[in-house]
Amino acid sequence: MEANVVVLGTDSVGKSALTVRLLTRRFIGEYGDIESIYSHSFIADGREISFSIWDSPYSEMLRELKCRTSQDPSAETSPFQKKVRWADGFLLVYSICDRASFNAVGKLVQSIKSTKELLGDEKVPIAIVGNKRDLHHRRTVPSEEGRLLALDADCLFYEVSAAENYHSVLTAFHGLVERMRDAKLATTKRPLRLRGIVKSMSAVFARRRTDSL
Numbered sequence: 001m002e003a004n005v006v007v008l009g010t011d012s013v014g015k016s017a018l019t020v021r022l023l024t025r026r027f028i029g030e031y032g033d034i035e036s037i038y039s040h041s042f043i044a045d046g047r048e049i050s051f052s053i054w055d056s057p058y059s060e061m062l063r064e065l066k067c068r069t070s071q072d073p074s075a076e077t078s079p080f081q082k083k084v085r086w087a088d089g090f091l092l093v094y095s096i097c098d099r100a101s102f103n104a105v106g107k108l109v110q111s112i113k114s115t116k117e118l119l120g121d122e123k124v125p126i127a128i129v130g131n132k133r134d135l136h137h138r139r140t141v142p143s144e145e146g147r148l149l150a151l152d153a154d155c156l157f158y159e160v161s162a163a164e165n166y167h168s169v170l171t172a173f174h175g176l177v178e179r180m181r182d183a184k185l186a187t188t189k190r191p192l193r194l195r196g197i198v199k200s201m202s203a204v205f206a207r208r209r210t211d212s213l
């Protein structure tokens, strides 16, 4: 299976730190703000899952979200919409020490869902990730609030520390990728189910026809 993940969140919440942690198992401290697409793969249930990760800066996203709320018609083909179209799943990151970053995640969930709906996708896999768990003495967003937001919006929820720990980061990405796999299986199964109904109906009609002969 191949899948595309977009990592989003306000500035300095640790989007690059999480991505680099997943890819290299390392935390290097400073990352710069280059927008990049990375590839990664892992084995789940004996099958290889390859995915591309798009680590994107928030400043550009913010400009576009403002355009969208002001109903700018040019927003229809905006890079935001392209990104949403490209993605099979989203990792939305906030810092547990930064309430504004948490509020932004709430808005991003709504924008992504409404854009995906316009594109005809009913369910979009999203993982909400509270980063910098190691800075618990500076926490301003309780875990419970993150969990509630995720529950309300039907998203996955994780609290992690890119600085302290590789496994929490791995768990968040894997959880998201598995949800994406389930979503893909559900959409490929639907036509099969329909084909099954068509088949059984034609069997009924065929029987009627032979009965009436």
Ligand SMILES: Nc1nc2c(ncn2[C@@H]2O[C@H](COP(=O)(O)OP(=O)(O)OP(=O)(O)O)[C@@H](O)[C@H]2O)c(=O)[nH]1
Binding pocket: 009, 010, 011, 012, 013, 014, 015, 016, 017, 018, 028, 029, 030, 031, 032, 033, 034, 056, 057, 058, 131, 132, 133, 134, 135, 160, 161, 162, 163, 164
């Ligand atoms: N204590 C702590 N610091 C972190 C953690 N994750 C990232 N940081 C620090 O937070 C700062 C921002 O991290 P980045 O990964 O560059 O954040 P970003 O979201 O990619 O930022 P932009 O490139 O501005 O969009 C850096 O100084 C990191 O070292 C974490 O889990 N704990």
